Amino acid sequence: MNVFRLAGDMTHLLSIIILLLKIRATKSCTGISLKTQELYVIVFLTRYLDLFTKYISFYNTTMKLVFLGTSISIVWYMRYHKVVKQTYNKDQDTFRHYFLAIPCFLLALLIHHEFTVIEVLWTFSIYLEAVAILPQLVLLQRSRNIDNLTGNYVFLLGAYRALYLVNWVYRYFTENHLVRWIPWLSGLVQTTLYADFFYYYIKSWKNNEKLQLPA
């Protein structure tokens, strides 16, 4: 474990906590894409299949359970909570997320480290996570005003994978140059997708004005 990866995990955890707080405190999920949240549940389920078969560390197991639990409860709130589900922008959150999942699965069948169920599904989760934010970014462009909590949530979510990129550089130089193309390239794509959001987020923060994404 290095400081970059720990910072990445904490940033990721913070983003999810902020989203859960927003939903629970305001009893509203306005501006949040249910499609992206459902993709994250699939990402965690397919990535943590070896949760009970392979013990890495107490930290690793705990964080996996926290990520699974929080992401599933967010989807539950948005789908079934009587008050929250009324605030879901159903008619704006129209991104066909299966158009993202299917190519990722096919790509995982083609490009992977080894052809086993666990490995192919893990690879699928890496590819899927790279594009899972797209429905959320599209929804942000459609919703006129973005509330601060939602903006902070997306920013921290993008920042976590950027910290993971730094972690991978650090590990490359400190762990006998182990090459890991699949997470590296996917992580690069994932972080790049946030580029314009980062630009507008930092601009709005500097000019102390409301975050607004161009349509």
Add this chain to the structure above:
Amino acid sequence: SSSKDVKDEL
């Protein structure tokens, strides 16, 4: 492809 990397990350 490289060796199957250890899955110690989240």
